Amino acid sequence: MKMVQDEVRKGPWTEQEDVLLVNFVHLFGDRRWDFIAKVSGLNRTGKSCRLRWVNYLHPGLKRGKMTLHEERLVLELHAKWGNRWSRIARKLPGRTDNEVKNYWRTHMRKKAQEKKQAVSPSSSSSNCHSSSSTVTAVESSPFSDTGKASFYDTGGPNMAGLEDEHGYSMDDIWKDIDMSEENTIIKPLSPSMASPSWEYCWDSLWKMDDEEESKMFFNTNQLVSRYEYGKASVTG
DNA sequence: AAGTGAGCCAACCGCTATTTC
DNA sequence: TGAAATAGCGGTTGGCTCACT
Numbered sequence: 001m002k003m004v005q006d007e008v009r010k011g012p013w014t015e016q017e018d019v020l021l022v023n024f025v026h027l028f029g030d031r032r033w034d035f036i037a038k039v040s041g042l043n044r045t046g047k048s049c050r051l052r053w054v055n056y057l058h059p060g061l062k063r064g065k066m067t068l069h070e071e072r073l074v075l076e077l078h079a080k081w082g083n084r085w086s087r088i089a090r091k092l093p094g095r096t097d098n099e100v101k102n103y104w105r106t107h108m109r110k111k112a113q114e115k116k117q118a119v120s121p122s123s124s125s126s127n128c129h130s131s132s133s134t135v136t137a138v139e140s141s142p143f144s145d146t147g148k149a150s151f152y153d154t155g156g157p158n159m160a161g162l163e164d165e166h167g168y169s170m171d172d173i174w175k176d177i178d179m180s181e182e183n184t185i186i187k188p189l190s191p192s193m194a195s196p197s198w199e200y201c202w203d204s205l206w207k208m209d210d211e212e213e214s215k216m217f218f219n220t221n222q223l224v225s226r227y228e229y230g231k232a233s234v235t236g
Numbered sequence: 237a238a239g240t241g242a243g244c245c246a247a248c249c250g251c252t253a254t255t256t257c
Numbered sequence: 258t259g260a261a262a263t264a265g266c267g268g269t270t271g272g273c274t275c276a277c278t
Binding site: 011012031032033034046047050054083084085086087097098101 | 262263264265266267268271272
């Protein structure tokens, strides 16, 4: 038997692909991406799978607009670390490096435009956020690490830089964020992940024995079918 | 109502770092 | 210890959405 999988798929992910990927990540963990890419039957690269998981499918992700405090954090940490997006993202629970990066790009584009209009060129400084309304918060550099990490915080090698001289702790920041996030939508990444069908899907998976599991590699369509069925029953 | 441009986000690419054998 | 494989990171781009004209 030979599976004909010629072209590697690129471009936007479909819901079915998402479901498959999430299933296989739960089965095999979120490290063996090449393996997952192969056994899942997705014609994607491991790299692509990882990216999809990290940036979109991971259950710990938070969607919606950046809160004021998150904005401040981004500004502060970028001032400190530069374009170390993943590092910055680790300090923003539920945010990805991609998200932070995208935010920064648009944010800074805006700021640059504002700056052009509002500030004379000679007054610019090394701080790239000089015309921002959040400048005061940023300039005070008030953050320290309390160990509250984002979902993929690996406890990175060097957080000592943040554990320093300032009185306003990360705890305070997080408390503020918690309060402000009453208005922030935190939802599962895919509609599917909160649905009964999703739970059913997991339930079935976890009950599988090894043999079943190996069979599943060749029956991934069933997963999608289950999912679709469940989804239909939810949505009406 | 249609056209246009800007903003935003998801995904890819290339390079580097880390892990495994 | 070195090579190969894999994972991770940062930069870039393409396409979709929405506001404005």
